[in-house]
Amino acid sequence: MTPYQRIEPFLTAVQKPARYTGGEVNSVIKNPQNVKLRVAFCFPDTYEIGMSHLGLQILYDIINRMPDVWCERAFAPWEDMRSLLLRKKIPLYALESGDALADFDVLAFTLQYELCYTNVLSILDLAGLPLRSAERDERHPLVIAGGPCAYHPEPIADFIDLFAVGDGEEVTAELMELFVRAKQDGLTRKETLAETAKIPGVYLPSLYRVTYKEDGTLASTEPVGGAPAVVTKRIVRDLDHAPYPAAPLTPATEVVHDRVMLELFRGCARGCRFCQAGYIARPVRSKTPKTLFRQAVSAVETTGCDEIGLVSLSTSDYPGLEELCEALAPWCKPRRVNLSLPSLRADSFSKELIERTGQVRKSGLTFAPEAGSARLRDVINKNLREEDLIAACTTAFSNGWSGVKLYFMLGLPTETDDDLREIAALSGRVYQLWRQVVPDRGRGVRITASASCFVPKPHTPFQWEPMVPPDELLRRAGIVRNGMRKQVTFHWHEPDASFLECVLSRGDRRVGAVIERAYRNGCRMDGWSECFSLAKWRDAFAEEGLDPDFYALRRREVTEVLPWSHISSGVSVAHLIREREKAYGAQTSVNCIDGCEGCGLTCS
Amino acid sequence: MQLTIRLAYHKTGRARFLSHLDTMRVFSRALTRTGLPLRFTEGFNPHLILSIALPLGVGVESITERLDFGVTDNVSLGRLPGMLNAALPEGFFVTQAVMGGRPASQISLATVEILADSPVPPETVSRLFQTSAVVMKRNKKKEQIPTDIVPFIRDISCAQLGDKLLVTATLTARDPVLNPEYLAEAWRTYLDPEAAFLFRRTALLDCDGAKFDSLQ
Numbered sequence: 001m002t003p004y005q006r007i008e009p010f011l012t013a014v015q016k017p018a019r020y021t022g023g024e025v026n027s028v029i030k031n032p033q034n035v036k037l038r039v040a041f042c043f044p045d046t047y048e049i050g051m052s053h054l055g056l057q058i059l060y061d062i063i064n065r066m067p068d069v070w071c072e073r074a075f076a077p078w079e080d081m082r083s084l085l086l087r088k089k090i091p092l093y094a095l096e097s098g099d100a101l102a103d104f105d106v107l108a109f110t111l112q113y114e115l116c117y118t119n120v121l122s123i124l125d126l127a128g129l130p131l132r133s134a135e136r137d138e139r140h141p142l143v144i145a146g147g148p149c150a151y152h153p154e155p156i157a158d159f160i161d162l163f164a165v166g167d168g169e170e171v172t173a174e175l176m177e178l179f180v181r182a183k184q185d186g187l188t189r190k191e192t193l194a195e196t197a198k199i200p201g202v203y204l205p206s207l208y209r210v211t212y213k214e215d216g217t218l219a220s221t222e223p224v225g226g227a228p229a230v231v232t233k234r235i236v237r238d239l240d241h242a243p244y245p246a247a248p249l250t251p252a253t254e255v256v257h258d259r260v261m262l263e264l265f266r267g268c269a270r271g272c273r274f275c276q277a278g279y280i281a282r283p284v285r286s287k288t289p290k291t292l293f294r295q296a297v298s299a300v301e302t303t304g305c306d307e308i309g310l311v312s313l314s315t316s317d318y319p320g321l322e323e324l325c326e327a328l329a330p331w332c333k334p335r336r337v338n339l340s341l342p343s344l345r346a347d348s349f350s351k352e353l354i355e356r357t358g359q360v361r362k363s364g365l366t367f368a369p370e371a372g373s374a375r376l377r378d379v380i381n382k383n384l385r386e387e388d389l390i391a392a393c394t395t396a397f398s399n400g401w402s403g404v405k406l407y408f409m410l411g412l413p414t415e416t417d418d419d420l421r422e423i424a425a426l427s428g429r430v431y432q433l434w435r436q437v438v439p440d441r442g443r444g445v446r447i448t449a450s451a452s453c454f455v456p457k458p459h460t461p462f463q464w465e466p467m468v469p470p471d472e473l474l475r476r477a478g479i480v481r482n483g484m485r486k487q488v489t490f491h492w493h494e495p496d497a498s499f500l501e502c503v504l505s506r507g508d509r510r511v512g513a514v515i516e517r518a519y520r521n522g523c524r525m526d527g528w529s530e531c532f533s534l535a536k537w538r539d540a541f542a543e544e545g546l547d548p549d550f551y552a553l554r555r556r557e558v559t560e561v562l563p564w565s566h567i568s569s570g571v572s573v574a575h576l577i578r579e580r581e582k583a584y585g586a587q588t589s590v591n592c593i594d595g596c597e598g599c600g601l602t603c604s
Numbered sequence: 605m606q607l608t609i610r611l612a613y614h615k616t617g618r619a620r621f622l623s624h625l626d627t628m629r630v631f632s633r634a635l636t637r638t639g640l641p642l643r644f645t646e647g648f649n650p651h652l653i654l655s656i657a658l659p660l661g662v663g664v665e666s667i668t669e670r671l672d673f674g675v676t677d678n679v680s681l682g683r684l685p686g687m688l689n690a691a692l693p694e695g696f697f698v699t700q701a702v703m704g705g706r707p708a709s710q711i712s713l714a715t716v717e718i719l720a721d722s723p724v725p726p727e728t729v730s731r732l733f734q735t736s737a738v739v740m741k742r743n744k745k746k747e748q749i750p751t752d753i754v755p756f757i758r759d760i761s762c763a764q765l766g767d768k769l770l771v772t773a774t775l776t777a778r779d780p781v782l783n784p785e786y787l788a789e790a791w792r793t794y795l796d797p798e799a800a801f802l803f804r805r806t807a808l809l810d811c812d813g814a815k816f817d818s819l820q
Contacts, residue, residue, distance in 0.1 A: 008618075009721075009800050012663035012785075017621040023694040025633070250633060252619075252693055253626045304633030304691070306651070335636075336650045 003090045004098025010088065014080045018253035019047035022073075022095030025250040026302060028060070029096055030070040037069045037180045039106040040094045040141075044119035045527065047075045051249065052257035054311065055110055055147065059172050061245035066173070068180050072096035074107075076119040077126070079524070079531070085126055092126035101127035104141045106179060108172075109160070111149030114504035115497065115527040117156050120145075121519040124159065131516060133161050133206065138189050144175065150203070151233070151280050152458040152564040155504050157205035158512035161193060165201050165567055166233025166280075167266070169242050174199050197227050201234035203567065210509050216550060218508060218561040232568040235601075239266055239285040244295050247302035259307035259340065260299040262292055264324070268313035269592035271599075273381045273583050274370070274412065276457035277313055280569045283603040284592055289324040296328060300337055307338045315341050316348035317593065325356040347388035351395055365396050368407035371415075372422030378586040379414050381579070386426065393430050397437040403446035404430060410476050410492065411454040411468035413583060420476050423449065424483030424490075431487050448489045451480060453498035457505055458564045459571065461579035464556040467502045469549075470495035496534040500526065502552040508563040511551070513544045572600030606643060607675050609684070610705040611698050612819035616665045616804075619695025624659035631656075631671060634691035638684075643674030657708035658808065661783045664716075666805035670708060670819070700819050711777050711816050713758055715807035716784045718771040722791065722799035726762040726769055729795065733760045733773070738790050742780075753790065756782040758813075774809065 004022075011017040032038065041060055043050030050056060056073070063071035072094035077085065085092060091100040101107060101123070109120055121131050124143070130136050133143065143161050145153070150163040157163075164171045175196060182192040196202050207227035211219040223229055236242050248260060267284035268277070287295075296308050308328070312318060325339070332339060341353075346367040369389055371377045377384055393404055408423050427449040434445045453473050456465040468476070473495040484490045504511065518540035525531035541548050556562065558577055575598065582589060589597050596603075615627065622630065632652050635642055644650040653674035660666050684701040692698070720729075732738065733754065741748040759774040775782040788801045808816035 009802070011621060016623075017662065018623070018626060021618040021621050023618040025630075025691070025693050252622050252630045254629070301637065304636035306632075306636070336644055 002098035003093040003100050004095075007085065007088065007090050007093075010084060014084055015078060016253060019075070020077065020081060020095075022098070024252055025304075026247045027073075027096055027249055028064040028071070030064075032070065032097065032099075035068055035070040036183060037106065037176060038099075038104045039063055039069060039071045039108055039176065040074050040101050040104045041071055042074045042101075042107050042109045042120075042123050044076050044109060044111070044116040044123060045525075046078060047251075047253075048255045050075045051251045051255040053110070053112065054261045054263060055112075055168060057245045057248045057261070058243070059108070059110075059168055060249065062169060062173055062243050063176055065243065066176055066180075069176050070096075072104075074101055074123060076116075076122055076525070082122065082126065082524075091128045092123060102129055102141065105183065106142045106144060106176075109143070109145040110147040111145050111153075111156065112147050113527060114149060114155075114501050115532075117504060117515050118519045118523045118526055120156065120159060121516065122524050125519075131519075132158050134158070136161075136189075142179070142189070142192070146172070148276065148280060149505070151276075151567055151569060152505050153203065153205070153567070154210075154509045154563040155507040155511035155515060157509050158516075160205065162196055163203040163205070164234070165203055165231055167236040168234075169236050171199060171201050171234045175202070194225070201231065203231040205509070208566065212508075218563060218565075220561060221563075221566045223566075230566050230568050233280065233570060235283075235285075235570070236266075237285065239263075240287045240291050246295075246298045248299055250303040250305065257309060258305075259309045260296070260303055260305045261309050261311050262296050262299070263287070264292060264310055264312040264315060264318040264321070266312070269317055270314055270383070271381055271579075271589055271591055271597065272370070273379070273461045273579055274409065274454060274457070276460050279459050279571055281313065282569070282571060282599060283601045286318065286320065289320040289327060292320075292324050293327045293331075297331065300335070306336060307340055308332070309340045309342060311342060314345060316345050316353065321353075322356060329356065345384070346392040347384055349392040349395060351399060354399065365401050365403065366405040366407065367392060369426065370407065370409050371412055371419060372408065372424070372426050373419045375586050376412055376415060376419045376422075378588050379583045380412055381583070381588050383588055383591065389426075390429070390433060393433055394437055397434050397445075402443055403448070405448045405450065406430065408449060408451045408480075409454045410451045410480070411473050411495075413454075413456075413462055413465050414586075415468075415476070417476075417479055420479040421483045423451065423480045424485070424488075427488045427490070428485045431485060445487075446489065447487065448491065449480075449484065451477060451490070451492040453493055453495045455498050455502045455505065458562070459569045459576075461576045461583060463506075463562065463576065464558055464560075464580070466555045467499065467552045469553055470499050473498075494529065497526070497529070497532050499548070499552055500532075500534060500537055503548045506563065507551045510544075510546060514540045514546055517543055570601040575599045605676055605678075607678070608672050608704050609675060609679070609681070610702050610819070611671045611673070611684075611688070612700040612702075613669045613671065614665075614667045614697040614699065615660065615669055615695060616667070616697070617695040619693065620663055620665045623662050624656065627656060627660075628654060630693060630696065631673070634688055634696075635673060637691040638687045640679055640684075640687075641675050641677040643676050655708070658711050658714060658777055658781070660805065661785055661803075664784060664803040664805060668805055668808050670705070670808070670817075672705075672708070702819065705817055705819075706810075709778075710810050711808050712811040713774050713809040713813065714777040714805055715772065715774045715809065717804045717806050718773065718784060718787060719765070719802040719804070720769040720771060720788075720791065720799055721767075721801070722769060722796045724769065724791075724795050724799075726764055729762040729769060729771060729791070730760065732790065732794055733757055733787065738794070740786050740790055740793075742786070753782060753786050756780065757787075772806075774813075777808070
């Protein structure tokens, strides 16, 4: 009996058991006798989050196109399922076959955000595997990882055998081919891993020796045994011809993004200085409208979904948007398929854009000014003028939208109390605008301002900045709240989780012991406010003799060796320093559509 | 043209863990994939005209489900089960498609088989559910209200089946619907806290206790 068959009679005892059964439309079933390599794609968060992730769909498809390899899926079980598995002594299994993860050749994690690290350990633990890479041997699967956190992997490096940095399409296929060959040739675990180090973009933590200075900062991260001094991310240059799932997995149960995702382009031309995604995903690579149309039709026809999300980091910047929508809208309309546009820039929102997509749901609209004052928006290079926001909201209100959400950040570099008061003032002006624009105010309006806490991220111009301490962030949230008129709903994120995110993104290899300790002390699902406890994490830091403030709250010198200095996003450090200087002077930079700031990457 | 098609289908195996809403979503997508001339609701947010008779609880299997959906043109009923079975996930199996049928509101009772893994004599089980009162807390509008479930059990029998027990019960399906999970809960409360169950709905009956329809 497989672990799944053993747990099945008890599944009604857990919440939403359909998360643990598999059997979705377009899931891939192969005969284990006919494949040479078995891989489990592990998403270290709940099923609903993981199944909304496009990267999973893309890599699942790429690996399963290989006849010799079978890729299955596993997710982090919620606490009730975790305790059920532990109580019944049943190991965690993959959804397709129901077989134990421990019997796989490879566990491939995607690390989308730092607060999932304890879930990585939870999956390894529930699979019955030693948590640390150094403690695993020939009996155990290889544990590999990719995703944005692979750009600053040191805190989680003790638990992962190798990281793949950058776009996953090509490097995943290369790694799988290598693993198949290595297994056929009878290579040892060590020999196999050594072979992978020759693949560009692959980082093996075990091949680097880390030394520290007396003050606790890094002295060096040096390669041993011929590994490259700097691992540079992989870039898929021709996204138009890159593989894309023709028949995406279709969950039967509700997931966060319950729609077909169409990736218009990768990268972002804007260069917002706080945005790690914008920096690490450079340069911009677009697909042609023709390719996108074909991919959209295929995805809808094979899934039966009634919504297509046009996704990217800044969808309104896609040059072929008009052409794509003109082709897609008439195809979608008779089929009652809805096109949805996430993350719109206020300066591109127009009546024409909305008409083009044929979008009819007018429930909510979100704009992200990020900062209240024009000065601070220049500091972060948001390049958004208040006139543009006002124009966008005017269009929205006069075309029937009854709600606008505004996203801001607290704790940006150089932020003053005046900047904070401007968040309240700007939100108030949007409310005033609604009163002016909408003659019949019977239906009311929902203006929501949300503020998250700025986390200075690796590989951005703000990577050397200290994070603003949590108690100070609370004081700043108070200033915004006090200035906010009562018609505007104001939410702010608890700074504690952001603080931990900062520590885990900027920590060095010593932080690994803290992650393990926190996990042993019961930290899991840290991204979920109902589960998160900073107090438990602080205990774990104290028990390991490390100070989280050292990683989060300290201003770093540009000369300091950073825990991610040996990983390159392709953007030059000189460019980051230039951008940082310009930020201090509230000077903006040109975006990649209108010019070039020479970031170090070449656009095609 | 506005036509209603009724499907008879099974929901077994892994599919039993899908909720009523999940099942609606699954059929909505499977129907879309068949390319049939489907009927949609009017309005800003059009969706398929689709309804399932007597929603099934999570974890309960059934070999007697009914689903109605709207089409705008004649379709080949004979080919429909095959087309849908190719588009549905594992555990769903459409057995028959017919035009229209009795209103689902005429379903009054449902027969359920409960396969129990529990070392209790069959007579003890029968006796429990035939006593004057088995009071269980029922969820009603977020409140838990103590209710005697025995009046909602129209018929019950229990027999040994290998090392398991097979309970066949006819439960009310209207005013109110008795979820067979309450029987399991009563079992765990009064007879055996470790008992494990598999539920399967096997028949739909009208108020006279006759088969609701002749679909297989």
